[in-house]
Amino acid sequence: MDLQRIQNFLGTTVTELAIKILAAIAFWIVGRWLIGKVVSLMQAAMGRNHVDPTLSKYLGSILAIALNIALVLGILGYFGIETTSFAAMLAGAGVAIGAAWSGMLGNFAAGAFMLVLRPFKVGDFVQIGGITGTVHELGLFGTTLVTPDNVMTLVGNGKVFGDTVMNYTAQPVRRVERTAQLAGAVDPQDAIARLGAAVATIPNVAKSPAPELSVLDINLVGPVIAVRPYTHNDNYWQVYFDTNAAILRVAKEAGWPAPTPTQNVRTFAAG
Numbered sequence: 197m198d199l200q201r202i203q204n205f206l207g208t209t210v211t212e213l214a215i216k217i218l219a220a221i222a223f224w225i226v227g228r229w230l231i232g233k234v235v236s237l238m239q240a241a242m243g244r245n246h247v248d249p250t251l252s253k254y255l256g257s258i259l260a261i262a263l264n265i266a267l268v269l270g271i272l273g274y275f276g277i278e279t280t281s282f283a284a285m286l287a288g289a290g291v292a293i294g295a296a297w298s299g300m301l302g303n304f305a306a307g308a309f310m311l312v313l314r315p316f317k318v319g320d321f322v323q324i325g326g327i328t329g330t331v332h333e334l335g336l337f338g339t340t341l342v343t344p345d346n347v348m349t350l351v352g353n354g355k356v357f358g359d360t361v362m363n364y365t366a367q368p369v370r371r372v373e374r375t376a377q378l379a380g381a382v383d384p385q386d387a388i389a390r391l392g393a394a395v396a397t398i399p400n401v402a403k404s405p406a407p408e409l410s411v412l413d414i415n416l417v418g419p420v421i422a423v424r425p426y427t428h429n430d431n432y433w434q435v436y437f438d439t440n441a442a443i444l445r446v447a448k449e450a451g452w453p454a455p456t457p458t459q460n461v462r463t464f465a466a467g
Contacts, residue, residue, distance in 0.1 A: 220271045227267040235260050306357035307336040316363045321429050323362040325351040369402045369426040372436050376443045379455040380418035384411050390450055391423055394442040400431035417455045 235256045242255070311334065316322045320331045322341070327349050329341035338350045364370055378387055388409045395407045405426050412422035423443060427435040 223271055231263045303337040303353040306353035315361050320365040325355040325359050365429045370429050372425050374423045374439045376421040377455045378418045379453045382452050384419045390446045394446045395425050398438045400427050402426040417457055
């Protein structure tokens, strides 16, 4: 009699367990299929709205992980396993990871905002986090720049987003800042006319806005002329160096004296 009861109990239990296992497998397969569909639909919608592919892919991964965790907890609950403790463990793990990786998570959050706001893009010449260079890669945790001396530099996105961003490529032209120190004997208006004519012939100098030339300062040596042509950012250094050469050439052709400080020496006879 006891053996019969044991056999009946085992038969019933095994049957119920097998049904639950098959149901769990079915839930897992269907759930995974639904999760894939949801993630695909979300990424397709973001693609139609021209959201950055990197951000779209990463958000899709986060959604997939969250839905998979919910699916596992649901299956465990179906088996009658208490899931409250698992949820508490996940929450505790999340807090611990957040505390340990606070800097990385801050960089990630800043990177997500940058991908949405897009203050600059790959190929732009920028100054971010105190570093000046061309944007090589936009990552979720850091932005890679190539500095003018060809050094690959990684700047954390938290520092980028928390500091001033200067995008030199955002505008169609950029102003080149140069000065010409004149001797006191040189007529500044004549110098401005000569320098303006020379700068206008430099290749890739923009016509609009026109080059700016004016008396910037006056010191003990003489007047200082500001020479400020505009050019596209791709031609900045070419115009920069050509402007220096034009200033030297005009000074030589005009025969201007060297701008050197003058000293007046007075002698007094003893009496």
